[in-house]
Amino acid sequence: MVRSSTDAAALVHARGLTKHFGALVAVNGIDFDVARGEAFGFLGPNGAGKTSTMRMINCVSAPSAGELSVLGLNPVTDGPRIRARLGVVPQADTLDTELRVDENLYTYARYFDMPRALARQRTRELLEFVQLTDRAHDEVEPLSGGMKRRLTIARALVNEPELLLLDEPTTGLDPQARHLVWDRLYRLKQQGVTIVLTTHYMDEAEQLCDRLVIMDKARIVAEGSPRRLIDEYSTREVLELRFAIDARPGLDGKLAGVADRVELLPDRVLLYTHDGEAAAAALHGRGVRPESTLIRRSTLEDVFLRLTGRSLIE
Amino acid sequence: MTGLLRFLEHHALLYRRTWKGSMFVSFISPLLFLGAMGFGLGSLISRGPVGTVDGVTYVAFLGPGLLAATTMQTAYVEATYPILAKIQWLRTYDGMLATPLTIGNVVSGELTWMAFRLMMAAVTFFIVMVLFGLIHSPLAALAILVAIVNGLAFGAPILAFTATQHTDSAFSVIGRFLITPLFLLGGAFFPIHQLPKLLQDLAWLTPLAHAVTLARGLTTGHVASSAAIDMLVLLGYAAIGLVAATITMRRRLSK
Numbered sequence: 001m002v003r004s005s006t007d008a009a010a011l012v013h014a015r016g017l018t019k020h021f022g023a024l025v026a027v028n029g030i031d032f033d034v035a036r037g038e039a040f041g042f043l044g045p046n047g048a049g050k051t052s053t054m055r056m057i058n059c060v061s062a063p064s065a066g067e068l069s070v071l072g073l074n075p076v077t078d079g080p081r082i083r084a085r086l087g088v089v090p091q092a093d094t095l096d097t098e099l100r101v102d103e104n105l106y107t108y109a110r111y112f113d114m115p116r117a118l119a120r121q122r123t124r125e126l127l128e129f130v131q132l133t134d135r136a137h138d139e140v141e142p143l144s145g146g147m148k149r150r151l152t153i154a155r156a157l158v159n160e161p162e163l164l165l166l167d168e169p170t171t172g173l174d175p176q177a178r179h180l181v182w183d184r185l186y187r188l189k190q191q192g193v194t195i196v197l198t199t200h201y202m203d204e205a206e207q208l209c210d211r212l213v214i215m216d217k218a219r220i221v222a223e224g225s226p227r228r229l230i231d232e233y234s235t236r237e238v239l240e241l242r243f244a245i246d247a248r249p250g251l252d253g254k255l256a257g258v259a260d261r262v263e264l265l266p267d268r269v270l271l272y273t274h275d276g277e278a279a280a281a282a283l284h285g286r287g288v289r290p291e292s293t294l295i296r297r298s299t300l301e302d303v304f305l306r307l308t309g310r311s312l313i314e
Numbered sequence: 315m316t317g318l319l320r321f322l323e324h325h326a327l328l329y330r331r332t333w334k335g336s337m338f339v340s341f342i343s344p345l346l347f348l349g350a351m352g353f354g355l356g357s358l359i360s361r362g363p364v365g366t367v368d369g370v371t372y373v374a375f376l377g378p379g380l381l382a383a384t385t386m387q388t389a390y391v392e393a394t395y396p397i398l399a400k401i402q403w404l405r406t407y408d409g410m411l412a413t414p415l416t417i418g419n420v421v422s423g424e425l426t427w428m429a430f431r432l433m434m435a436a437v438t439f440f441i442v443m444v445l446f447g448l449i450h451s452p453l454a455a456l457a458i459l460v461a462i463v464n465g466l467a468f469g470a471p472i473l474a475f476t477a478t479q480h481t482d483s484a485f486s487v488i489g490r491f492l493i494t495p496l497f498l499l500g501g502a503f504f505p506i507h508q509l510p511k512l513l514q515d516l517a518w519l520t521p522l523a524h525a526v527t528l529a530r531g532l533t534t535g536h537v538a539s540s541a542a543i544d545m546l547v548l549l550g551y552a553a554i555g556l557v558a559a560t561i562t563m564r565r566r567l568s569k
Contacts, residue, residue, distance in 0.1 A: 058412060060408075060412070060568055060569075061568055061569055079416065080415075080416055083411075083413055088412035090405075090409075090412070094404070094406065094408045094409035095409070096409065098328055099327070099328070107324050108413065110323055110324075111320050111324075111410060111415050113320060113414065155409075159413075
């Protein structure tokens, strides 16, 4: 990454950004920059500091220490001016259950001081965009989780934000609903909207992010594009073995030297290698007989495991 | 200012659906109380040895007292459950604060809306008093203003307290140990000077005793010389509540 020249134009710029809640350090001196037009991700397990970081970017929570600028402005003093140009999708839906679907968008547009006619027009367009037009006059509560999420995303787009912040946009959604959300986010990205998202799903980060940071215990432990992180911290392929419970003891010796690195997880053994087939054959030759064998490409999960020694979703 | 207006618009949108019901309630309640207590109980008093309370008929004594007590109750309800819902259960404020709206807009907006609701309740109550023939001077309409400020004197500090709560269990405590005793003993149904000295002193510490005295003076035409002090006490409670609510809401909503 070319630092000095792009920093001035960064939509979000953080140096040594820190957040304390009493004795708890939620975010511990992190540095990052988000460039215009990019999709930037915070990947990490629950409690890594992702949401605290997001709440500082959307000017709700003031940093305890360090530098932070959003759209070139100071979030502590220019909150309303920054938020006028942001779209925020919070972790838990904050839809107004006393209002109908279309009224949720309309009142939100009014919070941005949008003229009534324009607010109504935006409401129509956005319902179309998130495929909820036929539910426009319904109450919010009976909507499915995926529909509520889409409505929340539509609501965040009401002011045509330059920067869209999404905190775990698809957590708790079924696969179909997730893909629909991803599709909409992908379209926004193509339209040039800058996206910052948090997730603990590596497939989500790989699907959506041009660049991401991996957070663990309030710090950033790695940064790069999904591809680069995988190349840097993992191998091309992973051989996953599952054993019967009583077959696990005494395996260690037999696994040595077959792969670049071995991870013994509670439920399976991961062997990191550039050639999964060759490793599987070598093990077979040594008399290792797993219950099941899977050869797959490395993912960000493997990167995370490598960096922290822990699985991402615990 | 724009933020405050936009905040109020949200309330207005919801109120359009519920105003008929809430107007009906604020009309029926004084009708029942003034009818049953004022005329029912009042007829016993008028046949008694004295025949009046503090020099006026019982219903004329009761009306302004209940007017003030009613806005206290309205403010208590408005400042507790719906506010905690928007902080915590529905997270409405979180949604609002992701827009140009500020925490200042939220606090001033809630109190402005509360004042509007108090006004609706007080005006309705006053109309019932007019229908019952209890109002004889246009000046008496100032009792509406007294009732609104009284509501804010309770509502603003309670709002500040609500912002510090994570469950609604304390609200029923406030209801049982503050609002209901004040409603019954705070001067609406009988003169405070009939209470034991200790309770009298306690009653004068609350806004209600001052509001009742003011409102009663205005509707019966005997405004006391201490009226300015009574009004200052009410305004003081409201002002302290506003400052406290700004602090506690800011602490709560900007984590």
